[in-house]
Ligand SMILES: NS(=O)(=O)c1c(F)c(F)c(S(=O)(=O)CCO)c(N[C@H]2CCCc3ccccc32)c1F
């Protein structure tokens with residue numbers, strides 16, 4: 001596909017030239033405002049299976065030029081939705097060392113330091129994520145807001161390898177670890193709405209779950225994430241730092257944002 005970036009002439013305001021869905025409806029992320037919310041008592045706690053991966057398993061940690069990503073085994077899945085949604089990968093969006101705020105979703109216009117997305121696809125209906133990515137019931141993404149505070153031991157399980165993926169398309173194998181430890185304690189409190197991929201091709205194929213409670217990382221851990229990576233490849237003469245890789249909030253239009261909890 002066409003090159004796209006988060007700033008400059010290929011930035012988000014130009015995505016729709018080559019990726020028409022990016023200019024369409026049901027786009028993500030959004031600013032989750034209290035006045036938009038409707039409490040829905042039928043929203044059950046999120047249940048995840050096989051998230052506690054053995055260190056004997058190897059995961060691929062990579063820099064795809066847009067984000068830091070970790071590939072995930074399809075035995076990991078969400079079991080509390082209408083269909084089984086199997087994990088494909090997780091990745092992060094973050095700000096910069098000078099402007100910490102870098103989450104995609106906002107809550108009452110508060111932007112968090114970063115945001116983690118665990119991308120799953122409907123494995124009841126589709127053989128792999130490539131078939132599911134443009135289907136209305138294709139994807140379910142768990143969104144976790146990240147703020148700077150206490151040190152996070154789970155983050156260290158991949159951060160310690162980050163200097164091996166400084167440049168675009170670099171990958172390293174890392175031992176499996178408990179991915180559940182990257183989620184907040186309470187999986188029963190979350191926002192829910194129908195949205196899209198937040199990067200091109202922006203397909204409106206995502207059932208979004210954004211947890212109410214943020215996780216924390218230390219200032220040092222945040223700086224490592226925000227300053228270690230480049231979107232340019234090791235061969236490129238010009239190095240381009242990879243930071244502020246977040247899309248701005250999109251129009252909610254007539255969408256309802258549900259909450260599994262009462263304010
Ligand atoms: N915010 S977001 O919408 O969740 C989101 C991203 F922001 C993001 F950068 C990625 S990417 O890292 O793959 C780079 C650009 O596609 C994805 N990839 C998903 C959807 C595209 C196809 C695919 C194939 C295999 C695994 C994951 C994915 C993404 F879903």
Ligand SMILES: [Zn+2]
Pocket residue numbers: 091092093117198
């Ligand atoms: Zn994402």
